Amino acid sequence: MEKLDYSEKRCLVVEDRRPFLVLLRGLLNALGAKTVTTAGSAEEALKACKAKSYDIIISDLHLGTNRKNGFEFLEEIRNYKYVRPSTVFIMISGDSARSMVLGSLEKQPDDYLVKPFSQAQLNSRISRASHRRVTLAALYSQIDHQKYELSIQTCKHFLETEPRYTNHLLQILVKLYWKLEQYDAAESVLNQVLEERALHWAVCSMAKTYLLKQEYSKAIDLAKRVIESSSNTVEAYDIIADAYLQDDKKPEALKYILEALELSPLSIDRHFRVCEIARENGQYRLAMNSAKSIYELSQRSVHKNINHVCGYIRSVLDIAENTDDKSVRNRYLQETLLTMQRVQHDESIHSNPDDFDFDIFQSMIQARMTLIEGKQSEAKKCLEKTQIEIERTFTDYPVAMAADSIKLMLDLGDFEEAAKLIKVIKKNKDKIDPSIIYLIDSEMENAAHTREQYVKHNKQGIQYYSTGSYQQAYDEFTIAKKECPLNINVNLNLLQCLVKLIEKTNRPEGQHIMQARELFRFMSTMPLKDTHKKKFENMKEDVEKVIG
Secondary structure, eight states, X not given: OOOOOOTTOEEEEEOXXXXXXXXXXXXXXXXXOSEEEEESSHHHHHHHHHHSOOSEEEEESOOSTTSOOHHHHHHHHHHTTOSOTTOEEEEEESOOXXXXXXHHHHTOXXXXXXXXXXXXXXXXXXXXXXXXXXXXXXXXXXXXXXXXXXHHHHHHHHHHHOGGGHHHXXXXXXXXXXXXXXXXXXXXXXXXXXXXXXXXXXXXXXXXHHHHTTOHHHHHHHHHHHHHHOTTXXXXXXXXXXXXXXXXXXXXXXXXXXXXHHHOTTOHHHHHHHHHHHHHTTOHHHHHHXXXXXXXXXXXXXXXXXXXXXXXXXHHHHHHHTOSOHXXXXXXXXXXXXXXXXXXXXXXXXXXXXXXXXXXXXXXXXXXXXXXXXXXXXXXXXXXXXXXXXXXXXXXXXXXXXXXXXXXXXXXXXXXXXXXXXXXXXHTGGGOOHHHHHHXXXXXXXXXXXXXXXXXXXXXXXXXXXXXXXXXXXXXXXHHHHHOTTOHHHHHHHHHHHHHHHHHOSSOOHHXXXXXXXXHHHHHHSOOOHHHHHHHHHHHHHHHHHHO
16 A cells, blocks of 8 residues: 655644643654644544644544543534545554544444554554545545445446455445335345355345344344344344344344344444333333433434423333332433423423423323323313413424324324424424434324324314204214324314204203203313414304303
8 A cells, every 4th residue: 555645634633632642743753744743632623623624633532521521522523514525533542442443433433542552553544544535535525425326337437447345336336226216226236245255244234124024933043143143233232123123023122122232232223122022011100211312312412402301201101101109100200300400400301492381391290190190180281381381382293292192192192283393393394303303103003093093083074064963963073083082183073963952852851961061161161372362262152052
């Protein structure tokens, strides 16, 4: 490999311990670097990267207690595109613990060096990474700009012209095919590689390709072969866990995702998978622990998000909701309140003024707690109050609070309102995390039968009512109300229908009058959103006439 000319390279060294910072700067100067900027923290380094671009960045992994670390620094400069496609990033650390090394490699720096290392080692790693980065810069740029079809063509071109990077390019090509869901093309590339040699990365990638093609047994068998040859291949455990989960083998999925987490516990994405698989297995404490880890890992990173705060609180409440032990339920209801107190001063809560209101969120959680305690009517009133406050406070529905609203609506049978919010969620997928998608999918599945029966009978009632068949409409609305006793729409429909039945009869049934009075009291004491309020106000005079 040709010698790297450092004289024109702009270098940045990020290290919180001054002696080593000076040493690294000296090593780079000795290699010929004339421009070496130093930073004692990730925060200082971010400002430097925002101000100008660098060719080489060397960062320590640990950058001070309770400070942003090298992982988080690397993710942030890539996320905000503070680095060019040709920039080399070398991670260094004195920590050789398996979890730290594997965690570093998952963040995909250009290289990882364990202290102590020599000038020759440093030069070798930088030179190798720099030559690759500069040579393939056009490809990296196209991928950054999500031009995947063009990236595939460029990748194939480099495979012909740059044989020294063949393995690296083949790995990129396979990932590009995955992104475009061209799984057969990915399989074809991997078959060609494996015909020559059973390369570790190719076997693992083939296992993932089988997973994406929903060929679960093949994916599991191959991934297990990968683990047999190298037990530290975290991705293989992830693949097996996903394959088992999608094949509805939940305990097996939990076993392998926990093994992956033990190997590399610093991945937010992996903790999301643990949350989902743990919930599928009814392991709500385990899900809570990972939700807490997501919250804590995201605090100083580019992933800091109000959804993680809400997800952590929600996970505590899930334990209370899913236990038959009253003492456990009460303990975790209390823990929910304590968690709310702990996080209420979190910066991410107050940095989302256009998309979050902590007081409304607190009321929503209180409504869920009230429902868990069996007080359905109180929970319903609390839910309606929060929805009225949201309408008054926000122009667009705040996505961060939609998940808990949907959960409450489905539990209380407000299927029409839940459907509206699910549309909001689907339009704003970039603002939510996987736990919210999982929550909505699982809750919709749980409520599927009740929703189907409610929609069927309420719709039939509306059709009968529109043709003047009030008795048949009454029968259908009554069945729908039994399915969803607190649903505002069906209660209004039933009340409206009762008015017609009473008006049409010379000697109305006392039962109908009593039922109409009961529904009128219910609607009069319930906080109503504008659409419901208008409908109730329009029928109020007629109701008062018939009930006396």
